[in-house]
Amino acid sequence: MKRRLQRFRISRLAATSTIATLAAAMTVGLTTAPADAAPGAVGAATIVARLTGPGAMNDTVGRHNIVGTDLGVMWDNGHGEILTAFGDTQSFNGWSLLYGELFYWRSNVLLRSRDHYLADGMSFSSHAGRPGHAKRLLKPNVRREVTIIPTAGVAANGAQYMTVMSVKKWASPGIWQTNWSGLVKSTDNGQNWKAVDAFRPNGGGNRKFQMGAFLKVGKTLYYYGTPDGRWGAVYLARVDEKDIEKLGKWEYFSYGRWVRNNPGSATPVMPAPTGELSVAWNDYLGKYISLAQADNGAMLRTADSPMGPWSRGQLIAPSSDPYTGYAPYIHPWSKGSTLYFTYSISLGYQVYLMRLQLRK
Numbered sequence: 001m002k003r004r005l006q007r008f009r010i011s012r013l014a015a016t017s018t019i020a021t022l023a024a025a026m027t028v029g030l031t032t033a034p035a036d037a038a039p040g041a042v043g044a045a046t047i048v049a050r051l052t053g054p055g056a057m058n059d060t061v062g063r064h065n066i067v068g069t070d071l072g073v074m075w076d077n078g079h080g081e082i083l084t085a086f087g088d089t090q091s092f093n094g095w096s097l098l099y100g101e102l103f104y105w106r107s108n109v110l111l112r113s114r115d116h117y118l119a120d121g122m123s124f125s126s127h128a129g130r131p132g133h134a135k136r137l138l139k140p141n142v143r144r145e146v147t148i149i150p151t152a153g154v155a156a157n158g159a160q161y162m163t164v165m166s167v168k169k170w171a172s173p174g175i176w177q178t179n180w181s182g183l184v185k186s187t188d189n190g191q192n193w194k195a196v197d198a199f200r201p202n203g204g205g206n207r208k209f210q211m212g213a214f215l216k217v218g219k220t221l222y223y224y225g226t227p228d229g230r231w232g233a234v235y236l237a238r239v240d241e242k243d244i245e246k247l248g249k250w251e252y253f254s255y256g257r258w259v260r261n262n263p264g265s266a267t268p269v270m271p272a273p274t275g276e277l278s279v280a281w282n283d284y285l286g287k288y289i290s291l292a293q294a295d296n297g298a299m300l301r302t303a304d305s306p307m308g309p310w311s312r313g314q315l316i317a318p319s320s321d322p323y324t325g326y327a328p329y330i331h332p333w334s335k336g337s338t339l340y341f342t343y344s345i346s347l348g349y350q351v352y353l354m355r356l357q358l359r360k
Helices: 017-025 060-064 204-209
Strands: 046-050 071-076 082-086 089-092 103-106 109-113 147-156 159-170 176-186 194-201 211-217 220-226 232-240 251-254 257-260 270-282 287-294 297-303 314-318 325-330 338-345 350-359
Touching: 060 109, 071 147, 071 270, 071 325, 071 338, 082 147, 147 211, 147 220, 159 211, 194 204, 204 220, 204 232, 211 270, 220 270, 270 297, 287 325, 297 325
Parallel strands: 270 325
Antiparallel strands: 046 350, 071 082, 082 109, 089 103, 147 159, 159 176, 176 194, 211 220, 220 232, 232 251, 232 270, 251 257, 270 287, 287 297, 297 314, 325 338, 338 350
16 A cells, blocks of 8 residues: 555554544444463564565566565465455656656556465565566546555456455555445456446445455355454455355345345454454364454454454564564465465565464
């Protein structure tokens, strides 16, 4: 995301009593697993390697024309590759100097990886775009939106899907406003993307699903949604894979039951404040796991079912270490007791691969 430097300066002032009150109100109806019953991490996550930018393990400047970027939303494309979608991306372009900026910004890019050995980092093999330049996937309408940001991805029905959010404006750290969230589709392995008729305006029940994370279980797609920013609770929806483009077929988890075509009925499955999350099944723990950004850093939660109850959470990457870190996205090919995830660090505006040791 294009997060100006002032938005990156982490301040505890953001945790005001007003926000705390709103966060508490967003957890009505939530149940959590007992803290002592939940497996988790041995300790804090550690950096494996920097993936992007000058001097990184990948030559993203020379091969993909990426100087700086963030996020790194990953999913398995079903054909032996990990697709990785990034947010607002910097490159050098003389034209940007005419507008008073050192870097040229393009809203979103996609890289591909076939790297199964993650202990020394994650290498990228190709990108969407012409040789030497990872192209912008979706062009924002600058009269209505600042940018379009990918929030989740999944392979379904022989195609690739992403949910994206239209950012109306950035505010203080962890707070931004969206116009809408929507579903986009690629039938050529992420090279080109088109919107499908599945938009969620930022209002009413759809406000709960402005950002999110996919979890695929058999032919069922679960979608964990949050409001815009990092201060909302997490809500749950599901749909049969074949109906992903039909919002009227989606069901929403409400007080322990499923309600069709009514996002407003959804009740929290994880507490506020939570944002920029990812969810996956972990064979080692034999549980579903979630990584998400909270007000004090990245949190790990576990559950026996996609619906929960989810554990209270364990802080695995404090906001001070690495400093200004955000957006933990699970690598789908993590195996055994080691969990790998991408993590953005705003100081320098780059994406890193992180390692976390799990305990049963």
